[in-house]
Amino acid sequence: MIKDKILKNLKEVLNKLNIKDVDVSLEKPANSDFGDYSTSLPLKLTKQLKKSPMIIADEIVKNFPKNENIQKIEIVKPGFINFWISTVQSINRLTEILEKGFTFPEYHLGKNKKVMVEFAHPNTHKLFHIGHLRNISTGESVVRILEAVGNKVIRSNYEGDVGLHIAKCLFGIKNSKTDIKKLKTLQEEIEFIGKMYSTGTKAYEDDEKSKQEIIKINKMIYDRDPKIMPLWTETRQWSLEYFDQNYKRFYSHFDRLYFESEIHESGLEISKEILKKGILENSQGAVVFNGKKYGLDIRVFINSLGYPTYEGKELALAEKEFSDFGELDKIIHTVTPEQTSFFKVTFKVEELIDEKKYKNKQYHLAYEWVKLKAGKMSSREGNIIEANWLIDEVKKKILEKSKCDEETAETLAVASVKYSFLKNGTQTIIHFDIDESIAVDGNSAPYLIYTYVRCQSVLKKAKNYLTRTYDIDKSNLNFDELNVLRLINQFPEIVQKAAIQLSPNIIANYLYELAQKYNYFYQKNKILESKEKIKQFRLMLTQATGKVIKEGLYLLGIKTVEQM
Template identity: 30%
Template sequence: MIKRIIRSKVKEVLESLYPEHKDTFFEVEIPKNEAFGDYSTNVALVLKGKVGKSPREIAQSFSEMLSQEENFSKVEIAGPGFINFWIAEEFYRKNLKDLLKKGDEFFKLDLGRGQKVLVEFVSANPTGPLHIGHGRGAAYGDSIARILSQTGFSVVREYYINDQGTQMHTLGKSVYLRAKELVGEKIEFPEDGYQGAYIYDIAKLALERYPNLLSVSEDEAIALCRDLAVEVILEDIRMDLEKFRAHFDSWYSERSLFERGVVARVLRLLEEKGLIYEKDSALWFRAKDFGDEKDRVLRKSTGDYTYFASDIAYHYEKFFERGFDLCVNLWGADHHGYVPRLKSAMKALGVPEEKLRVILIQMVNLLEGTELKSMSTRRGEFVELKELISEVGTDAVRFIFLSRSSDSSLDFDVELTKKQSQENPVYYVQYAHARICSVFAKAEEKGIKPNFLEANLALLQEKEELKLLKLIDSFDDVLESSALQLAPYKITYYLMDLASAFHDYYTKYRIIQDDTELMQARLALCEGVRRVLKHGLELLGVSAPEKM
């Protein structure tokens, strides 16, 4: 919070000293080395090239004006021209009191100003159960949605169902063939069929539900198998996601885009704009004119539409008919070649570039011994998400996924994760929360009534206490950058920091003690830490247990 105050104060001074450079971008940051103060800005360094003075000279004029500010106990110039700030301790104490007074409101920001955001994630094709690669996307997307709702955006979470096209046919056919196999017929299973064992289960169900399955025409039977498979698989996916605490507001069918004529409408629009043409009896979009490598096919010469066609329609509808101001898509990194394609289409339709943000989630590989394996639904080689959840637990799995940036790939050693589940950092953070709860339980046992609002926080003088106060204050800065960068792992790292500072404090000082005034101050501090931990964990979709 103080970071934002510093930023606005520096900005004020910038405007008064150098009005012609008032939009210069500068940093306010917590220096790695605490000898350089609580916060630091590089404003003088970035101005250096623009005004004809040395950075230290510029810094000097800034610091003279800034040192008047009551929240700053010291302002200093250092190194090549950094301005370093020391914050009055009283500020942090007031901030804690504020938190205790306001409750949940304290944790809200208004970065979004009510903008409507659609977060589309997972969207795994209903051709098989979710595996741990999907889990990564689910954890990430769900957490981003939580973070955005917390920061003033109006969020809809959506799962896009690819229930149209040739792969659905392949799926139906795979089930159909397995059904035949089950009744003893000899079959030849195609290489591009779905190999997983779950196909047998669905085939069994198909035979039960449609006793005459094998006597109707093959086309009819495959259609029955396809629809049953989608139904069964989607239900399974829904249950997995629920167990994983990834919530969706909307399940959006690709097929419905055709049924409601959205695809046709958008194609007509593109045609009116002169952006499509026919060649070799296929229909093409002029993607190359909008930044893609080459033009792309919308309708094949067979008359079938490509995914690209329905994807344009889907996103057109998101922006122009459903009224979203921002669309966040989480895709597996194997689709990255598709990004310029979709972006080119949105550009052609007049959507500003920054309104579509595609987050690519890097692959999750399986580490078996020393061997790395990529997962494949079609080959039937994958570890199911539900298996991992039941053996390791939702909290631990989510925490692992959310403690890494989305753009580094993840080698997942399932055995190690199960074995080390006790050492997963999630327990470290949860334990800090449980420890605080246990202090309060102990206090209650002794008949002590905490009185947070009356506590004399000036008694919090130890350096460990100040560290906690500072961390509490910086929570919203972390929340802000994690929202702007769509990066939940920033919260994860912050929580580990906060938990660490608390554990350190806890082992050094007693909270419950004879000096009741000091005890009340410390209880108030503990309550502040507890609430931040709880809120932070909630943003990750991880529980904050009172006992472990």
């Protein structure tokens, strides 16, 4: 990559000037008027060299070796050095994209080039809500981005199918007058267990007798009591079929589904073993990890009833995940920030169990909540927003506002919602707005897809267009053309940056900038009516813009359409 060559040249200059132990970096300027790359290196060296950053910048530029890929180097106050890639090189890279497709710079999290991304995490007997939709959108995109930069990625999903929430739902069902055999469709079954969970939760909180009955049901599930297991098995299967429908609708799938029911016993055994080793300790009838000595929280691994907590089960889950697919470089857990303390503690306990196996091998990718006007979602409060309901509402709006067919509306609805999540950093709380998500004139999926469709429309109208550059006047490109060209060339590095930071929003916002630049170019410059050499180049730009948008949206887990 040209970026790597510039970095190498800068390091050579520093070595020549006998300047050592300095971190050399290049950034993309926020304003394209300031070049393709920029470094603040002179500002970093001011204290060390006791010189003005402008003088240091001048010394670096004077000693910078000639590079045919660099068209211009400029010093800007208070001490930045900006680099412009040569137009010839930019066009060569454009041709390569059109003829050979995309080659992304590799990025790996370890020697094995193999990672696991754990995401989705719905609980059976509960609805798949918009928080889960943000989770699966984030996880799916991270998987695709890591694959693009050369990793083998294992998709895993840890689903909660035992625990008090299950007992609450089954309590509601057992005390309901509804004959579950008369529920005819999966939708009716899911709506029913959603209501029963809310009923059971209210009973648990408001009535002591009901609470004790729910605790008893919970024990029966853990003990696999034949009096409760048929109902548990049947209703669990409803949830699994429902989840499968969601995964398909949101273009996701998994290599391995892990369930709490398969690991709770081994989680209990592991917790008891490390209690004997002194990693855990007894406290008030429970078994805990005293994290204070490590600057962490105290957390319970076996509760006073003798059951493993989420922490205890996590130990068994980690053991399975790190053994089922061979040696992994990293496991990335896509989970809300409320679980930050949980993961800090479980990561530490696992490290104490086996440092070689677990240390620095796991990462908590925290994503924030999708909030409602009344606050964050809560199935207890009855204001939970189911993911499918939201997609359906967006789809209705699209059908009302456009003349597209049902299939196109479905694709645009899923795209609109997923993009609304992914254009934001994972640490941003989202207040979802349907009208904003489907707008064709803002930072939205429909706007990007509209730009893609526009590109395809132009290409269809051109009877012949070239992807070679031998007869293009490289010295006479205008400002609008150069803006689009330079952005297209940045795409591989943008993807690598998104992989390094595990941040799909980097790609999303890059695509928005590219769409803006292309649409401005389209409005100000004739394409099909221009002179032959100019037309050939503008068609190349159009073709490449379409390819980048489509590939970028794929990396976000979003499909395009051919007509809008």
